Amino acid sequence: MSEPNPEKTSWPELVGVLGTTAATQIQHDRPDCAVEVLPPGAPLVPDVNYHRVRVFIDNNAIVTQTPVVG
Numbered sequence: 001m002s003e004p005n006p007e008k009t010s011w012p013e014l015v016g017v018l019g020t021t022a023a024t025q026i027q028h029d030r031p032d033c034a035v036e037v038l039p040p041g042a043p044l045v046p047d048v049n050y051h052r053v054r055v056f057i058d059n060n061a062i063v064t065q066t067p068v069v070g
Contacts, residue, residue: 005029009069011053019057026053026067033069 008029014022019037026035030053037055038044044054048070056065 004031006032010066011068012066014055014063015066017063019055019061019063022055022063022067026055030069 011022011026011029014025023035023037026033032051034052035055036052037057039057040059050069053067053069055063055067058064
């Protein structure tokens with residue numbers, strides 16, 4: 001893995017990979033952020049939190065959207 005990158009705010013390269021792999025990479029890049037892996041239909045609070053990254057996965061645990069801080 002590369003060095004942590006506190007400036008990174010999105011991970012488009014993780015779309016199509018396993019959610020657990022994505023969460024591990026995001027936590028490595030941004031240890032200051034909590035990572036939430038969310039399955040289809042998970043209830044969401046529509047708030048903004050700059051210390052959180054949501055990872056949306058499909059029924060096969062594959063990332064479906066670009067994870068972003070917020």
